[in-house]
Amino acid sequence: MCGIAGAISLDEMLGFQRVLAALRAMEERGTEHGAGYAAYSPEPNGYVRLRVFIDEHLENPEEELSHLVTEEQPRRIAVLGHGISVYEVLLRDYPSRQQLGKLRVLQSSRFLEVWKSIGRPHEVAESYNLWGKVSPAWIGHTRYPTNSPGFRPWLAHPFSCGETVIIHNGDLSSYGSNKRLVEYLLGVRSFTGNDSEVIAYLIDMLMKDGYNADDMIDMLVYGRGLRWARLDGPYAVVFLHGEPQGPLLGAFIDRHHLRPLYVAIENGVVYVASEAAAIKAMEPGARPQLLRGDGRVIVYPDGEIIAKGLVAYKVYDYPKPPRWAIDASGLTRSELNAELAKMLSERGYAAAYNLLGHRYVASGLGPGKLELWGIVGNASLNLVEGLEVRIYGSAQEDLADCAENSRIIVYGDVGDSAAQAMRSDELHVLGNAGNRLGVQLKGGIIVVHGDAGDYLGEFMAGGRILVLGKVGKYVATGMVGGKIYVKGHIPLSSVGKAPPRRQIERYIKALASRGEIGQKEMYSALRARSVSELKSVLGDRFRVLERLWGVLHIGYPHAEYRYLRDDEIEELKQIIDRHNAATGTPLDIEELLTHRYTIITPVKLA
């Protein structure tokens, strides 16, 4: 649930305003039901800051904290309303699990500070008076609660455990398993009921065990090593780990990219956020890059940066917007859309610049010509018809859902699920595409200059997709129509979804040992890399193996890596012609046609 953002600088202090600006740019992702921040901020005298929520209607802070040996009296640092306040005591050492008992702990750490409450991001900042605060590393979270009430300040993010503090956008389906591990291994007895909490415990535990952040993320994402530590379900996590040398910031997302995360590395500062627009809000000059499924970014205190799954950023020369174009920077999305609708109906041509993640841009509009500069927000150009659109910049998630008879050109990247269920005409992406490009595409063409993510053309029922860069995994699963061209070779194991390799091999060997296939066939079958190859080797016997796929009779993707056939050359020529005509950045047709392509088409089992 929610919107998350973080920033870490290698050599300067960052103002609080930056992370607040990011959260405000993502207002749509949150509600007034919780927000919070954390920063790297060592206690000057080396004490552990223990901060707890106290319900002053029911509890007395001195009494609640009396069992802790402290040098000073508990100090109230914030009043959050409804009788709830935050108290701080300074301790010489970390409190034990028993000492914490049932206290609602906000933090107990030497190097970090955490602030959270109910309310919108700026209201929480107000409660703690964060204005003017600086730190080399910040994280912030705006909450849209779905698994626990939205009126308890301790259920807001971040969640912290020792020197680890995390913010999480997601919903763990592994919560029950993770919780048991934390319960028994760490002796934690009292849980808030919010799933995100266990991530803080797990990270802190693994970091204390001496794993470095990269290995630790492997354990959480892939379940390597420690059992029950694997995180399942959607998650985008950003964490700070306080170390004496400085802050460590990490960000990682689930294997399937079920939550978005964008990253920018700019002048020694690393930014992460749920939306590209939020990164722009932190640093207008930043160049946000998509983070792919199971991607990660880690910034170690010594300045080492590890990045995996970051999509390359390309720079384009954009034309200048016409003088009469709308400046979107001061407009809400509704105002912007009203203006665009008016211009389209009056003159058939609309333009706007300075878009900063405005959503639903021009959804349901058409016909006419539309030009946009900036970052186009989620669910834009949905249900459009007869629209000719140029986007000079990037588009976030869900662009052009159900678009018909529209030509859309993006001089930048597009986020996940672009052109879902598009029925006709064209989408041209000069940058890269996120996951599930062309999911259940029904018709029309899509051309991508750069890379495309996982599940390209999932459930595709018609149309053509041409990708000139690389593609991710699970290409064309559930494909029942249309055709995909990918320039160059892609591993056949990336096409469709197959049962575990080990199980297939085991069964092929069993077939051989039963004498149903010969030794030679067995070795050919073991070498086969795709359904089609297996089918041709095993012939009739494939029938028994087919059950492991379950749905081959509906259709499955068949891939071939080869030079184009004449009819395909003709088809690709047409597509590239249309692309060149549309984008004005001509691709070299002759050169492109000399390459080999991976060509993916659906076939059915008879």
Place this chain on the structure above:
Amino acid sequence: MNRTRENKQRYIILNTYKHPVGDRLGFWKHYRIAWIRHAASEGIEPRAISPPRKRGRILDRLGFRDLRPSELEDLQRKLGPNGIDRLDVDVGLEFAGIKLRVPVYLGDMSFGALSGRPNIALARAADIAGAVVGVGEGGLHPEVAKSRNIVIQWASGRFGIDRYMIRRGIAVNIKIGQGAKPGIGGHLPGTKVVGDIARLRKLPRGTEALSPAPHHDIYSIEDLAQRVRMLRELTGKPVLVKTAASHQVGFVAVGIARSSALGAIIDGAGAGTGAAPRIVRDHIGIPVDYAIPVADKLLRHNGARRGFLLIGGGMISSGEDIAKLILLGANMANIGTAALIAMGCIMCHLCYTGKCPTGLTNSLTHPLRVDIEWATRRVVNWLRALERTLKLITYALGEDKLQKLVGRRDLLELHNVDECVAEAIGVELADPGQVAWYRDPLDEVNVEEVVYERAKTPIIGMGGYVPGYTTPAERPIDLLRIEAAQVTRPSIDPYREEISLETRIFNGEVYEAPITVPCIDEALVEAAEALGYPLECSLMEHPLAISVPPGLYPPPGYRIVIIDEELRGKHGRAKPWLEEWVVRLDDEYWRNCVRDTVTLVAAGQLRDGADVYKLVALGADLASPRKLFNTLHRKLSGQPYELRREAYENTLIELAWELKLLMGAGGVTSYQSLQGNRWLLRSLDGLVAKSLEVPLAGA
């Protein structure tokens, strides 16, 4: 029956009721079908309210505190239908700018699922009787479009949706999931995508029409909120969100309310459907009478109830049900199956075959046609009957508007449930008992031929079946419901996305599924080995393996512990139950910090993938569905070896698919996240919840 010609094709018009088949094990028994037919013929239900029952749904166990069934019966007789109509009582409500006469939303049945004529009848009846109808996912039928009270659906397959159609109704409904198959996608075979169906769905003829399991643009509540706002701004109409009742349904409802949606349709377990995998229909999601009061309470608690419509569905069959649902906290009822029964459904469960004998769900080429006039009249009558019952109850409760009674749980009392359930539902307990009711297990499992002949998941249409609730349970685990991913995370389609059953036990052995196989037939052993499933006999060969009956602690030091129900003798249904002992030993090993060095195997009278799911989630590492294999063994005896082996293989593969479907529906992608994850389970019964350390449904 009339025989006529239309388009040179012979067809038969149906305008009478056929003898019902009924749902022997499920909810839609003969008497309920007769009840609805009576109402649809006479325009009045046989009785307004009945005394609370000892068994069955929560709705059946609820009584009105201050109403006596006999008094209402007298009043009904005295007033007669016309007298009831004259009562100055309003049971309707304001819905998307339209005043409805009855608080009924006729559930989203698409053109394609139904054969067109029933869609038209429902839409016309809704206009006449003052109800509202959802058009489902199959595009908008031109005849249906002529009606006023229609709600357009925005579903994951986007069939037929364009910017004009989306604006054609009085509201838009984003369908996240349905009660009968939460988290499961849809598939209309290419052979059916012809003619009008292809045209209206905007699909090329003969295309396989696949609806993805989740919306691939809605993986989270903020994604949903974004979609709600987008559709609201685009259409200028209010937006509803339909979701299956998952474990966190209360929070999901609050999330929906905060998204600026007009309301939430919460579809409970046991709701109808054209086709669903049986395993999913029977085990996923919680019933509506648990979901609605919890959602209502949480909405109020979060200050999000005012102006928000809560619409509950799933096995709602009478005016009395609707009244109770409203008192529990709903504003309206979502009804599908009962409306089909009013139009002649006989509950034969063949909807997905295209050969519906009552002309409701058959394919367009099938000769049977339901008479639109007749069907419209039946539905109108039946809606009038519901209206009259509701008027009578509202009047008897001394209120002039039914909507004023929303959430008046204090007017109800609960019979024969435990305190935990009564507290979760928020109704006073009149006499304590237990939700769970048991019967002796059947000797054999009902294994369908498709399982072992073709390795296909059995599919079923319609019917309401919730073990331990509509139907007696055999064991406590029958009372456990499995989590569905709705709104907050996407469900995973196991046929197209990866769900790993890779099972690694303490000594590093890796298996392809956590399904243990008893060594009762050589052919079965060979099948299991070829597929990589663990064998009980091989596990027992381990020097530190032991087999214990439930109730006995294994001596320390053993690394493979098989908890074997059958060691207690053939009919050893004594306490503790197998599942209780799995929970106990799992906890014990955790407490002693040796959990990861022990492999716990649950072996006993287990039947299917759902049993395996539940035992693994409760704490077993592996589960052995012996009952299924024993039945199969008997069934296949005398057959040639090859045939037996293939049948066993098919069954083993199918079991894995069942397990994956159940996991995927809840957004679980690996065995690792399933094992010991009791959070994925909810109990319908308080005592079972306590003994299995599983949260109570709704709580």
